[in-house]
Amino acid sequence: RKEVEQDPGPFNVPEGATVAFNCTYSNSASQSFFWYRQDCRKEPKLLMSVYSSGNEDGRFTAQLNRASQYISLLIRDSKLSDSATYLCVQGVTGGGNKLTFGTGTQLKVEL
Amino acid sequence: DAGVTQSPTHLIKTRGQHVTLRCSPISGHKSVSWYQQVLGQGPQFIFQYYEKEERGRGNFPDRFSARQFPNYSSELNVNALLLGDSALYLCASSLGAGQGAGELFFGEGSRLTVL
Numbered sequence: 525r526k527e528v529e530q531d532p533g534p535f536n537v538p539e540g541a542t543v544a545f546n547c548t549y550s551n552s553a554s555q556s557f558f559w560y561r562q563d564c565r566k567e568p569k570l571l572m573s574v575y576s577s578g579n580e581d582g583r584f585t586a587q588l589n590r591a592s593q594y595i596s597l598l599i600r601d602s603k604l605s606d607s608a609t610y611l612c613v614q615g616v617t618g619g620g621n622k623l624t625f626g627t628g629t630q631l632k633v634e635l
Numbered sequence: 636d637a638g639v640t641q642s643p644t645h646l647i648k649t650r651g652q653h654v655t656l657r658c659s660p661i662s663g664h665k666s667v668s669w670y671q672q673v674l675g676q677g678p679q680f681i682f683q684y685y686e687k688e689e690r691g692r693g694n695f696p697d698r699f700s701a702r703q704f705p706n707y708s709s710e711l712n713v714n715a716l717l718l719g720d721s722a723l724y725l726c727a728s729s730l731g732a733g734q735g736a737g738e739l740f741f742g743e744g745s746r747l748t749v750l
Contacts, residue, residue, distance in 0.1 A: 528677075532675075566743065567725060567741035567742060567743050567744055568678065568725070568741050569741070570738050570739070611677050611678075613677075621666065621668065621683065621729055621731075621732060621739060622668070622680045622683060622691045622693070623678075623680065623739065624680070625670075625677030625678045625679070626677050627675070627676055627677050628676075628677050
């Protein structure tokens with residue numbers, strides 16, 4: 525079983541739609557979680573950190589459910605520019621700042 | 636301010652050869668990590684260096700090695716290249732070494748093709 529599992533997609537949605545991604549993780553000791561965005565043939569960039577209390581950044585909302593060991597990302601009012609691969613990431617406790625990435629979920633926002 | 640810079644951006648090697656990839660972190664960042672990203676997969680952790688010392692190692696064979704220099708730049712070396720080593724090699728820098736070290740900033744990567 526992979527440490528971080530995501531549906532690879534692609535998710536094809538019309539502009540303005542709301543889309544949600546989930547991912548599950550297996551390391552219950554992990555303390556930190558993130559969503560990274562990666563555009564085609566580019567480097568990953570931090571989108572947002574994920575906290576148990578949930579956090580929101582504009583049209584993006586991230587949530588962590590420790591009991592069920594899953595992380596979610598909600599994107600409201602999708603824009604064409606949101607088209608990218610979204611990587612679910614966990615920080616490994618005691619592993620320096622080693623990050624474990626999921627495979628990524630591809631999002632395509634269409635007119 | 637310059638971000639994380641990596642060189643070369645693209646390179647082609649043949650099986651059995653050796654490759655050296657280079658990374659310069661963001662000014663003031665003391666930690667450098669290396670990740671391998673195979674097409675269609677997420678990045679996989681290879682090494683982390685902080686203050687010239689190895690702080691973490693992923694599940695990669697001994698053909699992979701790295702080091703960090705006094706100016707915090709880093710090199711990743713891969714010996715006896717295999718076809719499966721073809722990937723995007725990403726370098727990331729951060730201020731510190733632990734989980735509270737702050738955001739990881741990635742370079743654009745070195746795309747290695749092994750023929």
